[in-house]
Amino acid sequence: MVERSTSATTVTLLPGHNENSSEGGDPLNSSMPDYYGKSLDAWFVADAVTDLPDDLQAVREMRKQLPEYDEGLRQYRLANRIELAFATPDGRTVVDSSLSYDTNADEKPSYVGVEGEESEDNLVRDIIEREDLDWFDGQDKLRASVTRFESDAVSEAVDGVEGVRASVIFGGTDTYIEIMREKFYELGPIEFLETTGMDAAVVPAFIVEPPTMYTFLELALLADGTTLARVWDVSPYPKHYLYVEERKREETEFEEGSRPDGGDWQPNEDTNERFGQWVLEEQGLETPFSPHTRAGYEHSIEYAAAADAYPTMSYGEDGAELTASSVASALPPLFPW
Numbered sequence: 001m002v003e004r005s006t007s008a009t010t011v012t013l014l015p016g017h018n019e020n021s022s023e024g025g026d027p028l029n030s031s032m033p034d035y036y037g038k039s040l041d042a043w044f045v046a047d048a049v050t051d052l053p054d055d056l057q058a059v060r061e062m063r064k065q066l067p068e069y070d071e072g073l074r075q076y077r078l079a080n081r082i083e084l085a086f087a088t089p090d091g092r093t094v095v096d097s098s099l100s101y102d103t104n105a106d107e108k109p110s111y112v113g114v115e116g117e118e119s120e121d122n123l124v125r126d127i128i129e130r131e132d133l134d135w136f137d138g139q140d141k142l143r144a145s146v147t148r149f150e151s152d153a154v155s156e157a158v159d160g161v162e163g164v165r166a167s168v169i170f171g172g173t174d175t176y177i178e179i180m181r182e183k184f185y186e187l188g189p190i191e192f193l194e195t196t197g198m199d200a201a202v203v204p205a206f207i208v209e210p211p212t213m214y215t216f217l218e219l220a221l222l223a224d225g226t227t228l229a230r231v232w233d234v235s236p237y238p239k240h241y242l243y244v245e246e247r248k249r250e251e252t253e254f255e256e257g258s259r260p261d262g263g264d265w266q267p268n269e270d271t272n273e274r275f276g277q278w279v280l281e282e283q284g285l286e287t288p289f290s291p292h293t294r295a296g297y298e299h300s301i302e303y304a305a306a307a308d309a310y311p312t313m314s315y316g317e318d319g320a321e322l323t324a325s326s327v328a329s330a331l332p333p334l335f336p337w
Contacts, residue, residue: 167219
C-alpha cells in the first residue's frame, strides 16, 4: 500500500513599502491609488513587502509591526489552501476509505487595518472615532469579510488511472467598505455624503460595489503520483502566488507605482488599468462574486480556457504512468458549487 498526498495554496499580497512616518516611511507607500485620502489607500494598510519568500511557512510567520496597533498584522490578504491524500494498492486505484480532503476554511481572515498613525489626518479614522457614529464600534482593525465556495473531493480517472480532485473559490473584501455600503443604502446618497464628508466621485467605485480579492484554486492527485495544481482565475488586483508542497511555484505580475520628486503616489499605467478593472469587475459577469448568474462566470472561464488564456497559474509533477500535461488536457475546470 502506497500513501499519496499533495497540497496547494494561493496567497494574495497587497504590495507596499513602509507606511510609518515615525520610522521614515510615507502614508502613501502602498501599491494602491490614493486620491486626497478619500480612496482605497486610506482604508487599507498595505502588507509592507513587495514580494513573498519561497517557503510557505515563512510567509505564515511574517508580521508587519505598525505603531498604531498593539500586535503584528499578517503580511498577506488571503490564503486559499487544499490538501488531498489517499492510499493506493497498485498505483492505479484509490482506496476510497483512505481519502483525506482538507482546506483552511477554519482559518481566521486577515485583519483590515485603517491606514494612518494617530497624528495623521485620515477621513476614515475620523469617522471611526466620531462619538455621533457607532458604525465600527471605534475599532480601527476588523477581520476581512470573506466568501467561500468549496467543492467535495471528486473521483476522477484518466486513462484508467484513478484519482481525486477538489476546488475552492475564496475571496475577501474590506469590512469597513462593506459597512459603509450598508450605510450608503440605508441613508441614501445625499445624507450619506453629508454625514461622512466623502467625495461623491469615489462612492460609485468603492461603496456601491466593493471589489473582492479572490483566487479559484483546483488541485488533482492521481494514484500513480501525478499531481496538478491550477489557479483558474484570480482578481486582477493585487498580486497572487501559487505554492505547491509548501514551495513557491508561480506568481502573477505586479508593477508598482512611484512617488516622483517626493510627491503623491502615482500609479503606472498598467497598475492603474488593472486597479480600475478590479473595482469595476463586480458589476459584470466575470467574477464568481458578481450579483449575476454563476453560468456567466462559468462560461467566461471555459471560453478563456479553450483559448489557452487560463489557467492563470499552474504547476504539476508527472507520475509513473501519466504526465501533468495529459491530466490537464483530460480535466476541464471544476466549479465548486
